[in-house]
Amino acid sequence: MKTYKQTYEEEGLIIKTFEDNSIVKDVSTMIDRRFNESDDYYLNLSRDDFHDIALDAQKELNTMNIQHRFFKSEHGLFDSIFYNQKLLHESVIFFRAVRPIKKNIKMEAPDFHRETWYSDHPHTPFCINTWIPIKNVDERNTLRYYPFSHKIPDDELSIEVDHDAPGKVDKFSSGHKLGFLWKPKKLKDDIDIGSPQKMNFLKNSYTIFSPMLIHGGAENHSDKIRFAIGFGLIPEKKMTFNKDFFASGGNAHYVPFD
Numbered sequence: 001m002k003t004y005k006q007t008y009e010e011e012g013l014i015i016k017t018f019e020d021n022s023i024v025k026d027v028s029t030m031i032d033r034r035f036n037e038s039d040d041y042y043l044n045l046s047r048d049d050f051h052d053i054a055l056d057a058q059k060e061l062n063t064m065n066i067q068h069r070f071f072k073s074e075h076g077l078f079d080s081i082f083y084n085q086k087l088l089h090e091s092v093i094f095f096r097a098v099r100p101i102k103k104n105i106k107m108e109a110p111d112f113h114r115e116t117w118y119s120d121h122p123h124t125p126f127c128i129n130t131w132i133p134i135k136n137v138d139e140r141n142t143l144r145y146y147p148f149s150h151k152i153p154d155d156e157l158s159i160e161v162d163h164d165a166p167g168k169v170d171k172f173s174s175g176h177k178l179g180f181l182w183k184p185k186k187l188k189d190d191i192d193i194g195s196p197q198k199m200n201f202l203k204n205s206y207t208i209f210s211p212m213l214i215h216g217g218a219e220n221h222s223d224k225i226r227f228a229i230g231f232g233l234i235p236e237k238k239m240t241f242n243k244d245f246f247a248s249g250g251n252a253h254y255v256p257f258d
Contacts, residue, residue: 004080012150013199013209020073021204023066027134030060031227035097042225043099047108050099051174058095058178062248066093067231070130071257077208078233086236087128091255092248094179096131096228098141100220106166109218110181112146112196115211116154117185125212126238130231131199132206136224143207143218143228144196150212152193162186177247179230187214208233 008014018024034057035042042050067089071078078087098109116124131143162168165184169175176182187193196217199207209215211232220226234254245253 004077008081008208008210012148012213013145013207014077015199015201015205015207016074016077017202017205018073019076020069023069023073024132024134024204026064027061027066027132027229028227030057030064031135034060035225039224043102043105047105048174050097051169051178051180054095054097055174055177057097058093061093061095061229066229068257070132082235086256087233088236088239088254088256090232090248091245091251091253093229093231094247096178096226096230098218098220098226100141100223100225107219108167108180109220110167110216111162111165111184111186112144112214112216113181113185114149114214117159118181121241121243123234123238123240125210126234127211128233129209129211129213129215130206130233131209132229133201133227134229135227136222137201137226137228138222139198139200140222141218141220141226142201143199143215145199145209145213145215146193146196149193149214150210152212152214157193158188158191159185160188172246179247 002010004014034053071087071089099105101107115127133142162184165181165186167180168184169180169182171182193214236256239254242252242254244250
């Protein structure tokens, strides 16, 4: 049987159930309180208006100590992979509220990408992504990925700016603060890296995955708003340049758990 470390290194991701299920429960309760109108109400909003509501929820989310609770719950996993290295976490946790694709709603989730397409810092390949389903996540709207793509060097991929990406947001908008892309990129059509697979989650489960794993494309083909949250981690000794982070209001991008 593979260890967590072997699985993470070989497959680029791990899906695991929480030790502390209260994290999902508490975020779900917050969502129910904030998104208490009918589905039609949210489906008829402009994308900017919907993002404004989601951003207010993200601000509350960032008062709930989720990163610390997550690490306390899952420290055994991280210790087994990173051998008690000190980890830093992003200074913001992102709120992923994505509406169903309808006649008046284009794809709102980021398309396939890896983090080095948007950051050339030497530490970026050593980050750890988290994605935590909260409500209405199923096979019709879950995160997708290209298996083993984390092993493909950047210089073997050819990418271009996707000027027509439906999920593109305006720079410095609410959507930008929610972590959506204002200058999205995509693989050129002549690049073949196989077929994407869906991440399948059990109740109260989450994934950690390599920033080099090509992931995204979680367009919502259900009839419900899909809610998830996510943030990044990095071993402190891998950190090179800790820039100010727009999404967290100019705080350092990564901060210590203690």
